[in-house]
Amino acid sequence: MHELIVKKRVKLSTFNRRLAGTKYWLTNEYGLTMSPDQANQIKLLRQLYNEEEFLRLKPMKGKRAEQQSDVLRLIDRYDTDKKSDIRKRAICLVNLITANRPS
Structure with missing residues (x-):
């Protein structure tokens, strides 16, 4: 062994x-x-x-998924027409749907 x-x-x-x-x-x-x-x-x-x-x-532990309410709050916060906010909002939507956390 x-x-x-x-x-x-x-x-x-x-x-x-x-x-x-x-x-x-x-x-x-x-x-x-x-x-x-x-x-x-x-x-x-x-x-x-x-x-x-x-x-x-050994198995590794990953990050915890973000709380859905926190992600929805971020999506509402970045609901503007600025390009940088649109990108942030898209990332938040990806987080919400896939629980993926891109940097």
């Missing part, structure tokens, strides 16, 4: 799926269960994903 992280650089979700499959196979085929020492070793392996080298292999 250590090789999966260090050499093959599998993502955390892939590691968890493979670990679950291995546990299931060992339990159902051989009747083996995980000892507390083995559980601790798995815990240490998972902690590798918190190190800077492997941090990109």
Whole structure:
């Protein structure tokens, strides 16, 4: 399992799926269960994903979507004929429809 992280650089979700499959196979085929020492070793392996080298292999959290009321308020605020306001209003409409936040 250590090789999966260090050499093959599998993502955390892939590691968890493979670990679950291995546990299931060992339990159902051989009747083996995980000892507390083995559980601790798995815990240490998972902690590798918190190190800077492997941090990109964990799921990343994105920005929260803007509140719809805030976006509507911005759209109303930029409801003018100025070119710069038209662009800002278009960006706000894109945000409202797609929850996309272009800069």
